[in-house]
Amino acid sequence: MRGRGGQAxxxxxxxxxxxxxxxxxxxxRRRLRGGLAGPRLRxxxxxxxxxxxxxxxxxxxxxARELHLASNSVxxxxxxxxxxxxxxxxxxxxxxxxxxxxxxxxxxxRLEDWHRRRADLVGRQLNRLxxxxxxxxxxxxxxxxxxxxxxxxxxxxxxxxxxxxxxxPEAPWTKGTPS
Numbered sequence: 001m002r003g004r005g006g007q008a009x010x011x012x013x014x015x016x017x018x019x020x021x022x023x024x025x026x027x028x029r030r031r032l033r034g035g036l037a038g039p040r041l042r043x044x045x046x047x048x049x050x051x052x053x054x055x056x057x058x059x060x061x062x063x064a065r066e067l068h069l070a071s072n073s074v075x076x077x078x079x080x081x082x083x084x085x086x087x088x089x090x091x092x093x094x095x096x097x098x099x100x101x102x103x104x105x106x107x108x109x110r111l112e113d114w115h116r117r118r119a120d121l122v123g124r125q126l127n128r129l130x131x132x133x134x135x136x137x138x139x140x141x142x143x144x145x146x147x148x149x150x151x152x153x154x155x156x157x158x159x160x161x162x163x164x165x166x167x168x169p170e171a172p173w174t175k176g177t178p179s
Contacts, residue, residue, distance in 0.1 A: 032117055038110060039084065044069070048077050049086060049103065053111055057100040059092065068155060086110070 009015070033040065041049070044067070051063055058066075064074040078101065081087040086107035092098040103111070126134055 028118060028121065031121055032114060038106070041086075044073075045077055045081060045086075048074065048081065049107055049111060052087065052101045052103055053108075056102050057090075059098050059100060061098075063101065081107075 029043075047067055048063060051066055052058055055066075060074050060078060061071055063078075064071040067074065078087060078089060078099075082089055085104055088102045088104055089099045090102060092100050126137070129137075
């Protein structure tokens with residue numbers, strides 16, 4: 001059942017699942033903010049660092065596509081992260097006009113610390129749950145990964161215009177950087 005504007009009304013499974021996932025992510029982020037060395041990084045900066053961590057040598061344009069941000073926005077993030085000592089921009093040997101991105105040692109250390117602290121935090125909280133809850137969460141992981149894959153596919157597909165309109169609605173992820 002859909003409410004006004006095609007949105008799921010409060011109390012539906014879709015809303016409850018989304019609220020739970022967003023709430024968990026927000027709480028993890030808040031809890032991990034304290035105790036990090038160096039300046040606080042914005043969400044988009046962390047997303048870019050994590051992308052470069054998983055795909056060393058990625059180009060700026062490709063990173064922009066992956067993050068669903070404008071190339072000039074990613075260029076600005078790259079400039080800030082280079083200035084702060086977290087990214088190195090190297091010239092692409094195949095195309096001297098293009099840049100390849102790599103993490104610095106400081107960024108690797110910061111991300112390692114973040115990964116460790118996140119795993120410790122979540123692990124402690126999982127240990128507070130009973131066995132049935134831990135098993136239920138473990139059993140839900142494949143479905144959550146498939147859901148993430150479907151969301152990724154939908155983001156990557158062109159948005160078609162609803163009947164009676166002349167252009168597609170603006171996607172919510174284009175209205176600023178992720179938090």
